Amino acid sequence: MAGLNEDGQWIVLMGFLISIAILALMLIVSQATLVGQTTAEGVIEFPKHEIRDLRSEVIRSVHLQTTDAILEDMRLLSLKRNHAIVSVDWRPEPNMTHPMTRVMIRYNNGVTVYEETLLV
Template sequence: MACMNEDGQWIVLMGLLVALGLFFLALIINQSALVGQTTAEGVLEFPKNDIRDLREAVFNYVDASQNTEVQKDIIAISLERKNAVVSFSAGEQQDVSGRLLRPVTIHYNNGVTEYDETVYY
């Protein structure tokens, strides 16, 4: 670079164009490759099994006549071990098409996925 010769500027310019072209191609291919990588990540990131598990735990809590200790257990351990803010409660029994069911509200938020549900159980 030092003691540069001023000749051959066309070659340098063409080199620059080719380099720019490669740069944009690389940019595009790079973006497309990301899609395949995130399929498995997407599965891991979405806490489907966690939410299903929580629902069952909440139904068990309702079955255990809404023991407040169980509710405290689930809320505290969720926050500590699963980094998820969880809240749930069951209302009074109502007549839903001939059956006595409680409206159960479940809220789940682990910072990425938020889940809210009201289910009659």
């Protein structure tokens, strides 16, 4: 069809360009959304307060008389209420200049795994 008038094609071309522009724009925007969401999620999912609290409570309780019962309290409550596996091992360290206790804390809530060995 040699005689076909092609003058109108620039309109459809324009529509095509605009569509591509929208696509590119939204790609960028959704990236920005993702950044904000992952920042917040990263902070929420890392249980910083929980681990700090656990740590200080364990350090306080190894000097008490009923350490094993208290650690069992914490293990069971963590499991049932915070959905985290907490295991604490402790033994006295006699071969030091000051008598100290070696404490091993393991924490796992499925997303975050935390382990620490410390002397108190």
